[in-house]
Amino acid sequence: MDKVLKIGIVGCGAIGKDHCRRIIDTVPGATVVAVSDYVPAAADDLAAKYGIRSFGNDCKGMIADPEVEAVLITSIDPTHHDYVMETLKYEKWCFCEKPLSQNAKDCEDIINRELEIGKRMVQVGFMRRYDRGYAEMKRIIDSGEIGAPLLIKACHRNVSQGPGFKTENGITNVAIHELDICRWLLGDEYEDAQCVRVRQSANSNKGYDNPQVVLLRTKKGCFIDVEVQVADGYGYDIQCEVVCENGTVKLPDPYAVVRRNRPAGWDSVAPAECMPIMTDWKERFIEAYDIEMIKWVESIHAGKLTGPSSWDGYVACVAGDALNASRGTSQFFKVETMEKPELYK
Numbered sequence: 001m002d003k004v005l006k007i008g009i010v011g012c013g014a015i016g017k018d019h020c021r022r023i024i025d026t027v028p029g030a031t032v033v034a035v036s037d038y039v040p041a042a043a044d045d046l047a048a049k050y051g052i053r054s055f056g057n058d059c060k061g062m063i064a065d066p067e068v069e070a071v072l073i074t075s076i077d078p079t080h081h082d083y084v085m086e087t088l089k090y091e092k093w094c095f096c097e098k099p100l101s102q103n104a105k106d107c108e109d110i111i112n113r114e115l116e117i118g119k120r121m122v123q124v125g126f127m128r129r130y131d132r133g134y135a136e137m138k139r140i141i142d143s144g145e146i147g148a149p150l151l152i153k154a155c156h157r158n159v160s161q162g163p164g165f166k167t168e169n170g171i172t173n174v175a176i177h178e179l180d181i182c183r184w185l186l187g188d189e190y191e192d193a194q195c196v197r198v199r200q201s202a203n204s205n206k207g208y209d210n211p212q213v214v215l216l217r218t219k220k221g222c223f224i225d226v227e228v229q230v231a232d233g234y235g236y237d238i239q240c241e242v243v244c245e246n247g248t249v250k251l252p253d254p255y256a257v258v259r260r261n262r263p264a265g266w267d268s269v270a271p272a273e274c275m276p277i278m279t280d281w282k283e284r285f286i287e288a289y290d291i292e293m294i295k296w297v298e299s300i301h302a303g304k305l306t307g308p309s310s311w312d313g314y315v316a317c318v319a320g321d322a323l324n325a326s327r328g329t330s331q332f333f334k335v336e337t338m339e340k341p342e343l344y345k
């Protein structure tokens with residue numbers, strides 16, 4: 001790969017910094033040439049670390065800069081739509097962290113703009129599709145060896161949330177991963193969705209619901225149940241089991257060493273073993289993030305994006321809208337998408 005793709009990053013928070021390091025240190029055929037952030041000092045610090053250009057808080061100026069060939073959007077969720085649209089104004093390649101937008105309506109703008117350009121320009125950061133555990137689950141399901149999928153039981157637990165977090169963000173920022181990965185695993189689309197408020201955890205006295213239970217039914221009749229805890233106080237714990245007709249597949253834990261020995265004084269009662277649990281989501285899916293970024297750059301060099309599309313970002317937001325609308329109604333809300341354009345088939 002001779003050519004080096006020149007990337008500009010909008011958003012120098014946790015994942016922005018992480019992707020910057022990843023691209024500079026580990027992704028072949030790409031480098032970061034510029035960074036920007038609504039907090040200018042955050043951009044300046046990251047730029048100084050790697051000796052690259054800082055555009056301070058002039059994110060749009062950075063997107064427009066002729067040196068920048070591709071834009072990575074890792075700013076806060078409510079800004080994604082505008083920065084994607086700005087990137088598409090210059091018909092530059094775009095990688096947008098999840099969620100693509102805050103609602104389906106905004107995703108439609110992005111889809112319409114891509115249709116106008118006539119080419120896929122945007123990839124959405126649904127990195128779980130690159131995780132070896134999920135990929136192997138999908139391979140087994142698709143092989144048909146254990147029959148048709150019937151149910152998914154999943155859980156998404158975060159340690160805590162920063163200030164300003166709202167109940168709806170439990171869907172738009174957190175469960176959005178399951179909204180993508182479940183339809184991908186099943187090769188199926190959602191029929192309807194309901195968000196259920198259950199007994200609240202003592203960790204939830206911050207003004208948002210915790211836990212919430214997300215229920216989804218698919219067109220083929222599968223039932224999905226996702227426990228969403230945005231503040232569990234103990235770890236970043238992601239679980240997923242797909243129940244098929246003749247067996248099940250379950251997401252492996254990232255690493256789980258079980259110690260076996262006979263401690264002094266041990267009699268007939270086994271000492272409680274502890275499962276190592278991570279707390280940082282960037283670490284839990286580090287390999288998936290690496291593969292995702294490598295493949296994004298490879299696909300740009302090949303001239304054709306292959307990863308999660310604006311359509312995928314849109315479908316997740318349509319389901320998210322239905323879930324947020326259903327809260328408190330005890331009813332399933334239809335997940336109704338527009339017709340899928342040829343570009344995304």
Ligand code: ISE
Nearest residue numbers: 015156157158173174177281
């Ligand atoms: C966080 O905001 C993310 O962006 C991660 O992708 C997600 O897995 C995590 O649960 C969120 O809190």
